[in-house]
Amino acid sequence: MLDVRNLRVAYGGVHALRNVSLVVPERSVVALLGPNGAGKSTTLRAISGLIRPEHGRISVGGQRIERWSAYRIARLGVVHVPEGRGIFPSLTVRENLEMAAKAVEKDADTVSEGAELFPVLGTRLRQLAGSLSGGEQQMLSLARALMARPRLLMVDEISMGLAPLIVDQLFDALRQRAAGGVSILLVEQYVDTALGLADYVYVMDKGSIVDVGESADMREGNLATAYLGGPV
Numbered sequence: 001m002l003d004v005r006n007l008r009v010a011y012g013g014v015h016a017l018r019n020v021s022l023v024v025p026e027r028s029v030v031a032l033l034g035p036n037g038a039g040k041s042t043t044l045r046a047i048s049g050l051i052r053p054e055h056g057r058i059s060v061g062g063q064r065i066e067r068w069s070a071y072r073i074a075r076l077g078v079v080h081v082p083e084g085r086g087i088f089p090s091l092t093v094r095e096n097l098e099m100a101a102k103a104v105e106k107d108a109d110t111v112s113e114g115a116e117l118f119p120v121l122g123t124r125l126r127q128l129a130g131s132l133s134g135g136e137q138q139m140l141s142l143a144r145a146l147m148a149r150p151r152l153l154m155v156d157e158i159s160m161g162l163a164p165l166i167v168d169q170l171f172d173a174l175r176q177r178a179a180g181g182v183s184i185l186l187v188e189q190y191v192d193t194a195l196g197l198a199d200y201v202y203v204m205d206k207g208s209i210v211d212v213g214e215s216a217d218m219r220e221g222n223l224a225t226a227y228l229g230g231p232v
Contacts, residue, residue: 001026001152001183002047007056009039009046016042018207020056024152029174029184031194031215034204040187041083043204044154047185048080049073060152074103077151081158083187086141089130093121096129096140100147114143117173135166142170146177153177154185159193171197 002024009017017039024030032040045051047058049070058066065073080086088096097114115122118139124132129140138158145153155174159167167190175197178184188194195201195215203211211218 001028001061002185003057003059004043004047005057007043007046007053007058009042009051009053016207017046017053020204020207020209022202022209022212024183024185025200026183027178027181028199029178029186029197031186031188031198031201032204033188033191033194033201034210038204039207040204041156042207044080044082044156044185044187047073048078048154050080077149079145079148079150079153081141081145081153081155083156083160085134085137087129087137087144089128091129092125093127093129093132093140094125096144097121097125097147100144103148108147110144110147113147114140117143117146118169135162138162138166138170142173146173146182150182152183152185154187156187157189159188159190167193 007020100110198215
């Protein structure tokens with residue numbers, strides 16, 4: 001589904017990504033882990049077209065997209081849930097969910113589907129999205145992304161600042177969609193939670209991939225060391 005080769009990104013002459021390569025196979029979940037500042041969010045932003053790489057290639061379903069604009073990449077079925085609540089705070093919950101209908105078939109009832117996925121949203125449809133709790137905002141962000149019928153879903157730190165119970169609900173939704181065949185690239189701070197969902201794991205440090213393997217084979221000590229910024 002996704003093939004990234006030798007990706008380089010620089011900010012003001014300083015390289016944030018150095019020859020990053022990774023693959024997300026069809027119908028699989030890949031976790032991208034590492035310490036703060038490792039380049040994980042930059043990788044997702046480059047894939048979704050929010051920043052332009054200076055070198056490398058990005059293919060989705062065999063189609064090169066590294067020079068495409070963000071809206072063209074989104075129309076291809078690449079949906080990016082960014083770090084920090086990807087919602088329209090001044091719109092109601094209903095209006096946020098209706099936005100997803102723009103990307104799918106005309107008869108799609110994205111409001112009902114979103115409320116079915118996260119029932120609490122069904123009780124908040126008239127409420128401004130910005131007035132929801134942090135957990136409810138993240139549910140809305142994920143629901144809207146999933147209602148857009150992604151081919152590739154990229155999720156950046158969806159658990160940040162949330163209670164464990166809310167995190168479990170969010171990951172249950174991701175698990176359901178993964179079982180339904182959606183390919184997922186996941187950036188996540190909770191290693192155990194990420195390993196429980198992912199098929200494959202890439203570890204980043206200082207803008208480079210430093211380890212890769214199947215989730216079941218990744219040694220917890222290696223991941224913990226990578227999070228501290230040391231050798232893997």
